[in-house]
Every structure is written in structure tokens, then in C-alpha cells.
Amino acid sequence: MATKDPEKRAKKTAERTAKKAVKQAAKKHPGAVIAIVVILLILIAVGVFLYLKVDSVHTFVNGLIGLENSTETNKNAPPKAATYGDKDLSFHFLELGNNYTGDSTYIKAGDVDILIDAGSRQNSADAIASYVDNYCTDGKLEYVIATHAHQDHIAGFTDTKSRDGIFKRYECEVIIDFALTNADTAVYNNYVTARDAEVALGAKHYTALDCVKGLNGAQQTYELGEGMSMTILYQKFYENTSGDENNYSVCVLFNHGDNYYLLTGDLEAEGEASLVENNDLPEVQLFKAGHHGSYTATTDTLLKVIKPKIVCVCCCAGAVEYTKGVKNDNTFPSQAFIDRVAPYTTRVYVTTLGILEYNTTSAKYEDKGFTSMNGNITVLSSGGGVTVTCSNNDTLLKDTAWFAENRKRPTAWAA
């Protein structure tokens, strides 16, 4: 029965016309209809996915592309050599020939020579070269690393009228240094001049950020020989500013077979936290005490991960250089540093001992010279064995007269 309502009639006519058009289209273009059905099925599938929890989708997708669902695996894992090769790897923490705290570490990796930092004064270059030349006989340092722009790490790289710095004394192949600095000091500017002169002679120069991101031809890991490598570890202050210059320190991890060795320059607590956060750090045989054994570095956050077996402190023990003439718990190596390290190892060594003199007029102590504590400290990784030998004596910090006189014994170091 035909409806009398003109609106309903119009609607029905439209429906009929539409159905007719679809039927005709299906006859004319069967492929187009199949395509519409497929699109509808895909839309339904997408709807189901959106209905699922986002995390579940991530888990599913990660499973498909082979990623594990753990934040731990987002950390950079260090390389691990399959063998020890037949060459030794040795670390030499050098006395600087003056009574100022500073760093210079020479590393011999088979036939490869590496220098990390060059001491606290321009005359450090003499002390460093006279030591390094016993091992490096071709005048070539394959890698030179400047950890950060403070004088006590870069002074020996610079030249004076009468004395050549390290860059001038050696042919330096690859120079790796800090990506950022707040420094605008004469020593920093002299460092840049000396470094750039070496680059003009053919040295390759990369920042730590270049290395960790593989930019400009830099590598994050350098193979040093069979079973040995050197890795620049990422930490956030390669690309974020810090009010503390020390946090810009280049951090380097060496691997030899199953063993690891970690040097972090003067990296402070914030930098150490970033290092732990971003790297799957291994337990290490050796850790160069952070910031010369300062109370502001070598934090529990780092120690509980790396569990060092040997700790070497590059400093002039007890010197009042940074405490304004006052003898206290914060002179290097600090009481807080000792307390934190003690549960992990008794094997703590210190390069140099400061000689102090009391000035009755100013009622302050003054740094008047230095003598060797352990002296130059050598940590030798040979096959699977790691040994320590020192140029002056092998006495552990806990057994020295300086420790007895100036520091409280942690429980872990019961005599």
C-alpha cells in the first residue's frame, strides 16, 4: 500500500534509488565493493586495538619487533671482549711534580698509548713526559683525553715560552675532550690554542658528545687491540649545562677480557647519577676516585653498581689548597669518601702527600711541598689477573701514618 505522506514517499524513493545504485555499482565495479569491505574490517581492527590498554599495545608491538619490555634494556651496555688477547693493559696514575692536586693518567694498551689529562701546572708536563717516555718510545700518543676545563687537568697541555706542553711534545692522533664548558680562563684559552695547533698538524678532535652519538667520524668505542677497548660513556652533562664545571667530565670505561676499569674525571654526584641512569655499568676492577676523593663525588649511587676492587686517588693528600688553610675532614681524600668506599674495598691508594706548615701570624696552614705517598700507582691487567705496584711503597691508605693522624677508621676497615 502506497503511503500518502509525501516526505516518507520521498525518503523511500531515495532509499530505493540508492540500493539500485549500489547494486549497479556492484555489478559494474565488484573490486570497489570488496575494497570498501576490507577498509571497514581494518577500521574495526583499529577500534579493537584502541580499546586495549596503551601499555598492552606497546608490549605487543615490542614483542613483534623483538624489544624486551624493560627500562633496564634502554641503558647502554658496555662491550665485553671474548678473550684477554696476549697484550697487557696498564693504568699509571702519575705524580705531578708539584704540591698541587691534579690528574694525569697514562694508559698503555698493548702498543697503544693513551693520556687522560695533563696535570695541574705547566711544569706537570715535565713530570708526565719523563714517566711516559719510559713506555712510549715513538713519540706518539694514539689517544689524548682532556676530561674538563679545570686547570688541574689541562695545565700541562699548554705551552709557556720556555716549556712545551704535552700537545707539542707528542704527536697526538685523536684528541677527545669535554663537549661543554663554562670556562673563560687563561688556562682554558691556552688549552684551546695548543689543542687547535695540534689539530692543524693533523690530529683528529672530537668531543665526548661526538663520540657517544657517533658524529663527525667519532666512535663511542675504540678497539685498542685484541680483547681490549675504550668506551666513552654517555652522561647528560655532555649536552646539558651545569653550574659545576666538574660535571662536564668525559667518562671512560676500559674493557679487557672480563675486567673493567672506570675513570670519571671530576664528575660530581649529579653526573654520577646520570652515568648510572644511562649505562648498564659493570662491576669494575678499578675506579679512579671521583674528584680526587672529594666528599662531593664517589657516591653510593655509583659505588653500589660498580663495586670497585681497587680505588686510586690522584691528589696531594691533606693539602689545604681548597680548604683555605684549614685542616679538616674535607681535604683530599675526604672522610666522607673514605666512609663510602670502605665497605667495598680496603685497596685504596693515593699518589702524593702534601707537606704543610703552620703560619702563626695568619693562624692557617700553608702547602709547602710534597712527598710521595704511594707515588706513581700502576694497575696492571694481564690475562685475567690484576695487580698494583707503586713507585714509592704499596701501603694501603688505611695503614698509612697520614690516615692514623687525620682520619677516623670506618668499621669496615677495622685494623
Ligand SMILES: [Zn+2]
Ligand atoms: Zn680536578
